Amino acid sequence: MTKSTKLISFLFLAALISLFVSISSGAMSLSLTQIWQALTGDSESLAYMLIWELRLPRAITAFVVGAMLSIAGALMQVILRNPLADPYILGVSGGASVAALLAMLAGIAGIGISISAFAGALLSTLLVFSIAHGSGSWSPMKVLLTGVVLAAGWGALISLILALSPDQGLRSMLFWLMGDFSYSSSYGWGSLTLLVGFIASYWLARPLNLLLHGSVQAASLGVSVEKVYLLIFLVASLLTAVAVSLAGNIGFVGLIVPHLVRLSIGSDHRSLLPACLLLGGTLMLIADLLARTLFSPQQLPVGVITALLGVPLFLLILHRGLRKY
């Protein structure tokens, strides 16, 4: 068994275990038999409601969001040829945040916030594309700079909205900005997007490997670079937009998960992408579990946990120098 198969099987197991722990713990912990009964259809019990209506949807959302952000991060890092790239680098989350905050300001709640966040994310992506493509030629550096500048603009708008908002709305706005799963209501779309995005990017795994060596090198080895770039940008933007609309701004996962995987098994996208999916999802599940239970009944914004978990984990693995950068 190769190192990457080992890692992927291990991560798969870890994902299952954390999913199980996540649905069994909370304000009311459930035993193994209760969970089994609930899953096999004893619809009368409290456990059934707790699992099917609260914990499982939330756990799946957390997993899907973590997985989407990690894959989007890995894709962004390759196409922008920049190890510091994350899913939000092109201002997708900024656009989503402005739209979501405006929706909150207008008194919209629930699914409306997700919808407007998604619209904002798409708007921001389109802006980056049209501005960066405007004058003809097209380079990762130009897209990157356009995205970064737009993100700064969105950042200013966010501050403006926060400054002008009435006090009672501020708390939920801040929570949304820090990443929060309590708004997540439907995970069906998220799961579907993740599936489509993963299949599309996995199909392009070998061209992505070549793009690591630069776009002209990839072109000289037979990759239709423009087509691949466009497709990857679309996939990464879509994954990010859906992730942001489900859970707000959850930083760090999309940046570090791809690096964690590269540090242990290298940059071959045929194993990198599935490993990112599993590790990103699992880390997010654990982060959400901690966010729900650490100071229960008080809930923490999950974005805080991802950073608190991610920073030491990343530094540790980097320091051990499993793979040389």
Added chain:
Amino acid sequence: MSLLTANNLTVSIGELTICKKTELRFAADQTWAILGRNGSGKTTLLHTLAGLREPQEGIIHLRTQPMAQLQRRFIAKQLGILFQQQDDPFPATVMETALIGRHPYIESWRGETAEDIQCAESALKSVELEGFEHRFSSTLSGGEKQRLKIATLLTQNPQIMLLDEPTNHLDLNHQIKLLNLISKVTQARQGVTLMVLHDLNLAARFCTHALLLNPGEAPLQGSLEEVLQAESLERAYGWPVKRFNINGKVFYHPQ
């Protein structure tokens, strides 16, 4: 037979016109030296001939087919290019890097076969990088990185090779070994090789033809004998060059 042909080719970059309405024919069993001052457009010309850059005017044919109409994957099976600059911000092993040369031959739903791996192994061996397979390319020295790039090109195994300063970073020993290897591969494949060189003596020793770029003028092209004369070299480089012929071997000495 001409493997790579440019008709009525005009290439310019910024203010510089590299060639204007020029005809170029690169035929089997030829090795061309592309010579010229820094900034005379050697790399740009090479990229244009590889189809990676649109010429201002003219058509480039790969054998008999216009290159602009061909798929990149099809081109990559015939024509390979060694780039002068390359930076890899993400970790990849020597083996992984050499294997990317097989990309044009592998269908998108398939992985590398044992045959592909064998091909990469023998390419690595031919540039003396055996035993380095699991090292990260970022840990290699400049010369080793250069040899890895050459191994990747050999793994690709094209009939037409365009090499941008192949001897960069190589020590004396590896310069000669590499150019011997390139000659051998070119002959075995009945291919054609174009290489940008700065060392006239290496050009005289390993090439059959030369293309000398002269900014603002038409490039000189033809056999070594025709192109590499002292006067034309002096004009192209703006520095006096002496040419010696000792027992049928030609040497150049910049004054």
